[in-house]
Structures are given as C-alpha cells and as structure tokens.
Amino acid sequence: MKVEIVDEVIPAAEIVAELKAGADGAVCVFDGIVRDNTRGRGTLHLDYEAYREMALSQMQALALEAVTKFGVRDVALVHRLGRLVVGETSVLVVVASAHRGAAFDACRWLIDTLKRTVPIWKKEQFVDGAIWADGEPFPEGIAVVQKAEVSERSADGEPSPESTGLPSEVEKEKM
Structure with a gap:
C-alpha cells in the first residue's frame, strides 16, 4: 500500500507500474489534474494546503478500509500540496484487484470519500480573482x-x- 502527501510532481506512471501484480485482472486509476477553468472562470493555478499529519492518517485509514470493504488487493493514494498549474496531477488513486468491478467501485469510493473527509484545502486562482473551493458533494444515488x-x-x-x-x-x- 502506498499512501503519501507530497510536495513535488506525482510520478503517476511509475506508481501504477509498481502496483501491478500477476494476480491482478484490473488496475483502476483516477488521475485528478488541474483543469484550465472552473464554472467558466479561467484558472491560473491551484494552491493546496493540508493538516498534513491528520490528512495522511485519514488517507491511510481510507486505503485500509477500501481493501477490506471492496476486497481489492492493493491501493495507492497520493496527494500533492503546494502550487499546481494546469495539467499537473493533484491527486492519484490507484486500485489493483483481481476483478474490474471491485477496482472501479473502490476507486470511485476512495476519491469521493477523500475529497469529502480528508483535511486538504484548495485555493483556486482565476484570471479575475481567487476563492477557497468547496468540496464536491458526494454523488447522490450511487450505491456500491x-x-x-x-x-x-x-x-x-x-x-x-x-x-x-x-x-x-x-x-x-x-x-
């Protein structure tokens, strides 16, 4: 299991390659990247901050829960802090499993739960100002x-x- 909070570029391809094993029939990846706009406002960059120790502890607990809850073999959760520009990875979720269904379900649950519960905050710097972003609500009607x-x-x-x-x-x- 790989759970980290980093201040440098996340090497997504390397992490995915490290997680793969012969028993896996699926590896599901969520690569959260900085997009060039939010609700029609041009984005210059994002600044991520966290209560690092608590965030890391909660991310480790989520990874363990995903393995137990969904029966997947392994999980990687990596979140980056600091200033990120358009196109850079802010969060990477990788789930390895014998079956695709469990991998998809665990991956979706991990990113949605991380965004909803882990103390990591995002300040969005637009061409016309800045705001501290609210987290996206957990999608209604999605049952695992x-x-x-x-x-x-x-x-x-x-x-x-x-x-x-x-x-x-x-x-x-x-x-």
Whole structure:
C-alpha cells in the first residue's frame, strides 16, 4: 500500500507500474489534474494546503478500509500540496484487484470519500480573482453493491447486470 502527501510532481506512471501484480485482472486509476477553468472562470493555478499529519492518517485509514470493504488487493493514494498549474496531477488513486468491478467501485469510493473527509484545502486562482473551493458533494444515488448482496456472478467473477440492482439497457430505454 502506498499512501503519501507530497510536495513535488506525482510520478503517476511509475506508481501504477509498481502496483501491478500477476494476480491482478484490473488496475483502476483516477488521475485528478488541474483543469484550465472552473464554472467558466479561467484558472491560473491551484494552491493546496493540508493538516498534513491528520490528512495522511485519514488517507491511510481510507486505503485500509477500501481493501477490506471492496476486497481489492492493493491501493495507492497520493496527494500533492503546494502550487499546481494546469495539467499537473493533484491527486492519484490507484486500485489493483483481481476483478474490474471491485477496482472501479473502490476507486470511485476512495476519491469521493477523500475529497469529502480528508483535511486538504484548495485555493483556486482565476484570471479575475481567487476563492477557497468547496468540496464536491458526494454523488447522490450511487450505491456500491457489497459482496454479500451479490448472489449472481458471471463466468469471470464479476456481478451479472441483473444482480447489481442497476437498470438493464431495456429498462433504461423505457425511462
């Protein structure tokens, strides 16, 4: 498990390569990068600050919880602090697992929970001023199906569409 808060460029490709293992059938990556605008305002750069010790402790707890909760093999959580310019990675989440479903679910849960709970703050510097950004709310209506709730699985061990509780393609067309 790799959990870090850094002040330099995050070597995303190296971290992904280090996490891969022969038992994995999936590696899911969330590479959060600085975009050139927010809600139509041109972004010059972002400044990240944190209560470093608490943030690192909470990130380590999230990584351990993801392994247990989703049954994934390994996790990397790396967040950068300081001034970042457009195109740079601010946060990297990597999840390695035997199955893609668990990797996707754990990756989504990790970034959403990190952004909602870990004491890391972002100041957005725009061409016309600056603000301390509010965190994005946790998306409503996204439910992660727990292993115990999934009774039907396809041949590769992934949940069948019928057992996830998600609407089928036919049901989506009727909506």
